[in-house]
Amino acid sequence: MVEVKLINVTKKFGSVVAVDHVTLNVNHGEFFTILGPSGCGKTTTLRVIAGLETPDSGRIFFDDEDVTDYPPYMRESGMVFQNYALWPHMNVYENVAFGLKIRKVSKDEIKRRVKEILELVKLEGLEDRYPHQLSGGQQQRVALARALIIQPKVLLLDEPLSNLDAKLRVEMREELKMLQRKLKITTIYVTHDQEEAMVISDRMAIMNEGRILQIATPREIYMKPRNLFVASFMGKSTIIYGKVVNKLRKYVEVECKNFRIKGVTPYEDLKVNVGDKVACIFRPEFFKLKEESDEVNSFDGIVESFSFIGSIQEVYLRVGSARFIFEVDSSFNLNIGSKLRIYIPYEKTVVLPV
Amino acid sequence: MSIKFKLIRLLKRLLPHFDPFIIFQSAVSLFFFIFLLILPLSSIVLRAFLYKGSFSLYWFQSILTNKYFLSLSPKGGKLFEIYGDTLYVWGLDYGIILNSLIIALTVATLCSILGIVTAYIMAKYEFPGKTVLRIGLNIPMLATPFVNAYVLSKLFHPKRGIINVLLYDILHILPYRVDVNGFAGIILAQTLSYFPIVYLNVLSSIISIDPSLEEQAENLGAKGFTLFRKIILPLSLPGIMAGFTVTFIFSMEDLGAPIGFIGYSGNPLAKKVMSYYIFQSFSEALRGQISPETATLSIILLILSLSGFMLIKKYVSLRTYATISKGSRWSSKVKKPRRIGLLLILAFIIPLVIFASLPQVGVFILAFTDWVTSGIFPSKLTFEYVNQLLTPSVRTAMFNSLTYSILAVLIAVFIGSNASYVVSRVKSSIANILDILSTIPISIPGIVLAVGFFLFFTSYFRGTVLDPLVDPSILLILAYSIRRLPFAARSIFAGLQQVHISLEEAAMNLGANRLHTFIRIVLPLISINIFGGAILTFVYSMSEVSTSVTLGSLRGDRGPITFYISQVVYGSVVVGAVSVGAALCVLLILLQVIAISISNYLLKQRFSIFGM
Numbered sequence: 003m004v005e006v007k008l009i010n011v012t013k014k015f016g017s018v019v020a021v022d023h024v025t026l027n028v029n030h031g032e033f034f035t036i037l038g039p040s041g042c043g044k045t046t047t048l049r050v051i052a053g054l055e056t057p058d059s060g061r062i063f064f065d066d067e068d069v070t071d072y073p074p075y076m077r078e079s080g081m082v083f084q085n086y087a088l089w090p091h092m093n094v095y096e097n098v099a100f101g102l103k104i105r106k107v108s109k110d111e112i113k114r115r116v117k118e119i120l121e122l123v124k125l126e127g128l129e130d131r132y133p134h135q136l137s138g139g140q141q142q143r144v145a146l147a148r149a150l151i152i153q154p155k156v157l158l159l160d161e162p163l164s165n166l167d168a169k170l171r172v173e174m175r176e177e178l179k180m181l182q183r184k185l186k187i188t189t190i191y192v193t194h195d196q197e198e199a200m201v202i203s204d205r206m207a208i209m210n211e212g213r214i215l216q217i218a219t220p221r222e223i224y225m226k227p228r229n230l231f232v233a234s235f236m237g238k239s240t241i242i243y244g245k246v247v248n249k250l251r252k253y254v255e256v257e258c259k260n261f262r263i264k265g266v267t268p269y270e271d272l273k274v275n276v277g278d279k280v281a282c283i284f285r286p287e288f289f290k291l292k293e294e295s296d297e298v299n300s301f302d303g304i305v306e307s308f309s310f311i312g313s314i315q316e317v318y319l320r321v322g323s324a325r326f327i328f329e330v331d332s333s334f335n336l337n338i339g340s341k342l343r344i345y346i347p348y349e350k351t352v353v354l355p356v
Numbered sequence: 357m358s359i360k361f362k363l364i365r366l367l368k369r370l371l372p373h374f375d376p377f378i379i380f381q382s383a384v385s386l387f388f389f390i391f392l393l394i395l396p397l398s399s400i401v402l403r404a405f406l407y408k409g410s411f412s413l414y415w416f417q418s419i420l421t422n423k424y425f426l427s428l429s430p431k432g433g434k435l436f437e438i439y440g441d442t443l444y445v446w447g448l449d450y451g452i453i454l455n456s457l458i459i460a461l462t463v464a465t466l467c468s469i470l471g472i473v474t475a476y477i478m479a480k481y482e483f484p485g486k487t488v489l490r491i492g493l494n495i496p497m498l499a500t501p502f503v504n505a506y507v508l509s510k511l512f513h514p515k516r517g518i519i520n521v522l523l524y525d526i527l528h529i530l531p532y533r534v535d536v537n538g539f540a541g542i543i544l545a546q547t548l549s550y551f552p553i554v555y556l557n558v559l560s561s562i563i564s565i566d567p568s569l570e571e572q573a574e575n576l577g578a579k580g581f582t583l584f585r586k587i588i589l590p591l592s593l594p595g596i597m598a599g600f601t602v603t604f605i606f607s608m609e610d611l612g613a614p615i616g617f618i619g620y621s622g623n624p625l626a627k628k629v630m631s632y633y634i635f636q637s638f639s640e641a642l643r644g645q646i647s648p649e650t651a652t653l654s655i656i657l658l659i660l661s662l663s664g665f666m667l668i669k670k671y672v673s674l675r676t677y678a679t680i681s682k683g684s685r686w687s688s689k690v691k692k693p694r695r696i697g698l699l700l701i702l703a704f705i706i707p708l709v710i711f712a713s714l715p716q717v718g719v720f721i722l723a724f725t726d727w728v729t730s731g732i733f734p735s736k737l738t739f740e741y742v743n744q745l746l747t748p749s750v751r752t753a754m755f756n757s758l759t760y761s762i763l764a765v766l767i768a769v770f771i772g773s774n775a776s777y778v779v780s781r782v783k784s785s786i787a788n789i790l791d792i793l794s795t796i797p798i799s800i801p802g803i804v805l806a807v808g809f810f811l812f813f814t815s816y817f818r819g820t821v822l823d824p825l826v827d828p829s830i831l832l833i834l835a836y837s838i839r840r841l842p843f844a845a846r847s848i849f850a851g852l853q854q855v856h857i858s859l860e861e862a863a864m865n866l867g868a869n870r871l872h873t874f875i876r877i878v879l880p881l882i883s884i885n886i887f888g889g890a891i892l893t894f895v896y897s898m899s900e901v902s903t904s905v906t907l908g909s910l911r912g913d914r915g916p917i918t919f920y921i922s923q924v925v926y927g928s929v930v931v932g933a934v935s936v937g938a939a940l941c942v943l944l945i946l947l948q949v950i951a952i953s954i955s956n957y958l959l960k961q962r963f964s965i966f967g968m
Contacts, residue, residue, distance in 0.1 A: 054861050074864040081865040087858035091880045101866035152866055
C-alpha cells in the first residue's frame with residue numbers, strides 16, 4: 003500500500019495532448035476515482051501510472067520512490083483491464099498464478115495463495131476452467147484475483163465493470179468496494195459512469211480534455227462544483243447565464259434575461275465581481291413548489307413535459323426562453339400546459355464564473 | 357537499484373520507447389536484411405557502376421546500345437506466319453530486355469483478363485460443379501518447375517504434339533498445324549500457371565466488399581455491367597493491382613519456362629530473355645567471375661520488378677495484408693444465372709480449367725508412362741521412372757532439398773516472428789522499414805539475388821564456408837530463408853493482429869518483462885500461425901528455382917531437387933531422363949497439396965493474396 007503522486011504529468015500522442023499537466027495525490031488505502039467522458043485522458047493517466055505509457059514530462063511517485071522511468075514490470079502495480087485481458091491459453095489457476103511464477107515463488111506457496119485469493123473473490127472450484135468457459139462476472143473476478151495476488155502497491159482498475167450488464171454491475175461495484183475496504187489497498191479506478199464513481203469512491207477527480215478540473219469527495223463535487231463542466235457533467239441541472247449586478251457577503255445577485263437570481267459562489271478563490279458574466283446552476287431536487295410571490299429565486303412557468311421515474315417525477319418547465327428541470331413528489335398531480343411556480347433557496351444556487 | 361537498472365534509466369531518458377527486447381528484435385531482423393539483401397544487392401550495383409576503377413554508366417551505355425540487349429526493330433522471330441501447312445506463333449525478338457518486358461506485360465494482361473472474369477464468375481454466381489471448378493482453379497498453381505513448360509512444348513509440337521494431331525490430323529478443326537514456340541511458348545506456359553494468382557487476389561477483394569454497398573447501388577438503380585464497372589471493379593482494384601504486378605514480376609524473373617520450353621527442334625528463341633541470360637552467365641561463374649554485363653542486366657531487372665513493387669507497396673505491406681486477407685466477414689451475394697448465362701459461364705470456365713491443368717496432368721503422364729519416348733501418345737504404364745527416384749543422385753538431391761528447406765524455415769520463422777512483432781507492436785520508422793523489408797523479397801528476382809549472393813560472398817568471404825565456390829549449401833539455406841520470409845512473416849503477423857495488446861500488458865503489469873511476455877503469452881497464442889507459415893515456407897523452399905539452379909550448380913553434390921530437374925530437362929542426354937524429373941514433380945505436387953491443405957485448415961484462410 004502506497005501513496006501515489008503525479009506531478010505535472012503530460013502525455014501527447016502526436017499533436018493530441020491526452021494528459022495535460024496532471025497533478026494528483028492518492029492517499030494510502032484510498033479508493034480514488036478518475037471520472038470523465040470518453041477520450042478525456044483518464045485511461046491514459048492510469049496507463050502512465052502502470053508504466054504502460056511513458057509520460058513526455060512530469061514525475062510519478064509511489065511514496066517517495068520516483069517510478070517514472072520504471073518499466074511496467076518493475077512497478078508492482080496490479081491492473082484490471084477493461085476487457086479483462088485473461089490469457090485464453092491458460093486456465094483460471096494458471097492465469098492467477100502467473101504473477102507469482104514470474105516472481106519465482108515456491109510451488110506450495112503459489113498453491114496456497116491462489117486458493118486464498120480465489121476464495122476471496124468467490125471463485126473456489128473453478129481453477130481448471132478456461133476463460134471462455136466463464137461468465138462475464140467470473141472473468142472479471144479472475145482478472146481481479148490475478149491483479150491482487152501479487153499484493154500490488156496500488157490496484158489500478160480501468161472501467162472494470164463496463165462490460166457487465168446493469169444489474170451485475172451494481173452488485174460487483176458493492177463487492178469491489180467491500181473488498182477494497184477489507185484489503186485497505188490504494189486503488190485508482192477509472193470510469194465514465196458518474197453514479198458508479200459517486201457510490202464507490204472516497205475521493206474523485208473529474209477530468210476533461212486531458213486536464214483535471216476538480217479533486218474532492220463525491221459529495222463536495224456534487225454540491226460545490228468548481229466549474230461549469232463539472233457541474234453539468236455530474237447529475238442533471240438547469241443552467242442560466244447572466245451578469246453579476248450586486249455582490250454581498252452572503253450572496254451575489256445575478257441579472258438574467260427575464261429574472262434576477264440570488265446565489266452563492268462555492269469557493270473563495272473563484273473571484274466573481276460586479277459586471278462579470280456568470281452561470282447559475284440549479285439542481286432539480288432543490289426546487290420547491292411555492293404559492294406565495296415576491297421571492298427572488300421564484301420562477302413562473304408552464305409544464306412542457308414530465309416523466310414518472312418511480313420515487314419522483316421529473317418535470318420540464320418552460321419559463322420564457324429558458325427551460326427548467328426539477329423534481330416533484332410522485333404523488334403530485336401534473337398536467338401538460340398547466341401553470342406552476344417553483345422556488346429555490348439562494349444557498350442552493352451555485353454561481354460560477356464563465 | 358542495481359547498475360543495470362541505472363543504465364536502463366539513462367537510456368530511457370535518451371530514447372523514450374527504450375525496450376531492450378524490442379531493440380534486440382529490431383537489430384537481429386535488420387542485420388538479417390542488411391546482410392542477406394542490402395549488401396548482396398549493393399555488390400551488384402558496385403559491379404555495374406564501376407568501369408576501370410571509377411563510377412561510370414559505361415556498362416549501362418554498352419548494354420542499352422547493343423542490339424542483342426535492346427533493339428527497337430525486330431531482328432528475328434515471327435509473330436504469325438504460315439509456311440505450308442503450319443502456322444508459326446513465335447514472337448518477335450526485340451533484344452532480351454524488351455523481350456522480357458513485352459512478355460511480362462503480355463502475361464500480366466492476359467492473366468488479369470482471365471483472372472478478373474474467373475473471379476467475378478466464382479464470386480457472384482452459383483452453378484452446378486462450382487466446387488470442383490474452384491478446386492480445379494488451384495491446380496495450375498502447383499509448382500512443377502521446368503516440366504510444365506516441357507509438357508506444353510511437347511503438346512504443341514507441330515508434327516507430334518497431341519493438340520495438333522488431335523485438332524488438325526484427326527478432327528480437322530484447325531486449318532493449320534500450330535507451332536507455339538519461343539516467346540509465345542513462354543507466354544502460354546506463364547499465363548496458364550499465373551492467372552490463378554490474379555483470380556485469387558481479385559476474388560478475395562470482391563468477396564470482401566460489403567454486400568450492402570452493392571445493394572445500395574442496386575437500390576439506386578445500378579445493375580449489370582454498370583454495377584460491375586462503378587462499384588465492384590473500383591473496390592477490387594487493390595486485388596487487381598496486386599495480381600497484375602505480381603504476375604508481371606513473376607514472369608520477368610521466371611526461369612522455368614525459358615529453360616523448360618524446349619520447343620520444336622530446339623528453337624533458341626525462348627532463351628532470349630533477361631532471366632535466362634543471367635542464368636547462363638553462371639556457368640562463367642564457375643571460374644569465379646560474374647561479368648559486369650550480367651551485373652548491369654541484373655540491376656535493370658531489379659529496377660523493373662522493384663518499380664512494380666513500389667506501385668503496389670501499400671497493398672502488400674504486412675499491415676494491409678492482414679486486414680484484406682481474412683476474406684469476408686459476411687457472405688457475399690450469389691446469383692443463379694439464367695440458362696444462356698450458365699452456358700456461357702461453363703463454356704468459358706471448364707475449358708479454361710482443363711487447359712490450364714494440362715501441364716500438371718502431363719507431369720503425371722510423363723512420370724507414370726512411357727510418353728517421353730513413345731511419340732504422340734503414351735503406350736504403356738511404367739514405374740521405371742518413379743523407381744529411379746531411389747538412385748543415389750536423386751536421393752542426394754532430395755536430402756539436400758529437405759535439409760536446406762527445414763533450416764531455411766527455422767531462420768525464416770525466427771526472423772519473421774521478430775520482425776512481425778516489431779511491426780505490429782511499435783509505431784516507429786524502424787517498424788515501417790521492417791514492414792517493407794519483410795515483404796520486398798517477393799519482388800526481388802531470385803536470379804538477381806543469386807548474382808548478388810555470388811558477388812558478395814565470393815568477394816568478401818572467399819574460401820570460407822560462406823563462399824559458394826567452396827560449398828553453396830549455407831548460401832542456399834540463407835537464400836531460401838530470405839526469399840520465402842514473406843510467407844512466414846505474413847502468417848505470423850496475421851496471428852499477432854489477433855492477440856490483443858492488453859494480453860501482453862497484463863503480463864508486463866504482473867512483472868513479466870518483454871522476453872517473458874513474448875515467450876509465455878505471445879508465442880503460445882500465435883503457435884498455429886507460426887506453424888501454418890512454416891509449412892508454406894517449407895513448401896515454397898522445396899520448389900524454389902532461381903537460386904537453386906544457379907548457386908546450386910556450383911557444386912553438383914550439393915544441388916537441390918529443382919536443380920536436378922533442370923539438369924534432366926535441359927542438359928541431360930539420357931533417354932527418358934525428363935520422366936525422372938516428372939516423377940520428382942509428382943512428389944513435389946503431393947507435398948504442396950498436403951502442406952497447403954494443412955496450412956489453410958490451420959489458418960482458416962479461405963483465400964489469400966498472392967494465391968499462396
